Amino acid sequence: MSGPATKPSSTVQKPSAAEQARLDQQLRDAAWKNDVKAARTLIDRGADVNAKDSTMQSAYLIATSEGYLDLLRLTLAHGAEVNDKDSWNGTGLIRAAERGHHLVVGELVQAGVDKNHVNRIGYQALHEAVWLGRNSAAYVDTVRVLVGGGVELTRPSATERLTPLQMARSRGYDRLEAVLVKATEAKDVADPEAELLRAADAGDADRVALALRAGADIEAHDAAKRTALLLAATHDRVEVARLLVALGASPDALDDRHDTPWLVTGVTGSVAMLEALLPANPDLTIRNRFGGVSVIPASERGHVDYVRRVVRTGIDVNHVNDLGWTALLEAVVLGDGGKRHQEIVRILLDAGADPAIRDKNGVTPLEHARSRGFDAIVRILQAR
Structure with missing residues (x-):
């Protein structure tokens, strides 16, 4: 055969x-x-x-x-x-640092780029971020990522013979100077991971950078399994979140209450934090302890700007939580019927929310609105 x-x-x-x-x-x-x-x-x-x-x-x-x-x-x-060079014998890290692209800088650090390479004109990435940068938030973020990523801090440039700190002072860049002063004067950190969590909770991005520089595990967590990024999201520490995301912190790390950094944004309604976390590609399908995705608590709480932004991420606006409610149902059942919840109902409907989905008792959003006397929401739902 x-x-x-x-x-x-x-x-x-x-x-x-x-x-x-x-x-x-x-x-x-x-x-x-x-x-x-x-x-x-x-x-x-x-x-x-x-x-x-x-x-x-x-x-x-x-x-x-x-x-x-x-x-x-x-x-x-x-x-x-990753260590390929351009016409100035510069790495991608140097190019990104010069332009203040902190997320790219962090991605390259994670990829193992040579953090201290010197280009043809005698600059490292940190020199370029300061000498050729600006005294702006983008460059503050970039310098913090470089500090947290472990770059050299005190090598003078070949031409000016200035350290990055001296460059910042020469330029009059007080914001960059403040970051570099803390970095260059920092003492040894006895417990980097405990310091990371304390600094994130307090919203001190410079201390977070130094804790990471000292070797803290970026996914270290406290007794409640809250990571530094989750603490930052909970307290809306956006600068801390931008730093942590750039260096690879997970937006999906679950604590013992089944919260993640991303899920928390639906509770706080912080659009700034949402934007800080999106580059980390959060899992939009992870459910909270009630079985809901982030748009559901945001709709309940009347976070209009958050709902307007999050529906553009591709999140499932018709997701049904363990209570049998969609975001639309929660906006009606747990809302106050006022202007904020009226606007959220409009946003959800425009984003494809299905007004025919019933709760566990077979009641529609329209029927809930009628029973609660929410006449404006009744009119909005009837018009669809």
Whole structure:
């Protein structure tokens, strides 16, 4: 009895040199436009994320200088040479630091980039963030990420012979100076993880950076299993959250109450925290202890701006929690019928909320609104 027929092995034909050059140029063009979809297609067709043009630009290096985080992640996932150099003999880290792209800086630190490389003009990433940066929040975030990531702090630049702290003082950048003073004058941290949690709870982003620099596990948690990022989200410590997210903290870490940093935003209604967490790609389907996703408590509590923003993330506006309620039902059943909840009902309906979904007792949002005397919400629901 004969065995199964052997299928001929398939071979993938490599593109010609001319076709490869075209693919690589098309990929760089897509990179400049931050067209991640096109870039992915071109990479699948064989385009090289490390291929450079005559100006020493590659898709990977473009992503670093322009701050294109999703594109950067795509190139890293497809073999980007993390320590590749540009025409200034600079790494992607130096390019990103110069532009104040703190999320890209953090992504590269996590990817193992050479944190202390010196470019052709004698600058490290920290020098460029200060000397060529600005006294703005973006550069404060960038400097904190570099500090937390463990870069050298006191090497003078080759030309000016200034340390980063001296550069900040020379420029009159008091915000950057304050971060660097704390970093350079810091003493040894006896218990980095305890310090990380205390600093996150207090909203002290500089101390958080120093705790991470001292070796704290970014996912360390307290007795209630709350991580630093969860503490930051709970107390709306947005600067702390931006730092932690940049260096890889999870937005999905569950505590003993089944809360995560992301889920907490639905309770606090903080749009700023929502925005700080989105680059970490939170799992929008994780459920809280009531079986709900973040849009449900936000709708109940009347967080209009949060609901308006979160429905644009692709979150399921028709998710039913363990009580049998959707966000729309909670906005009616647990709301006060006032202007905030009226606006939330409109937002949810515009986002695709189904007004026909009934609660466990078979009651619709419209019937609940009528029974509660919420005439304005009745009119909104009847109009759909």
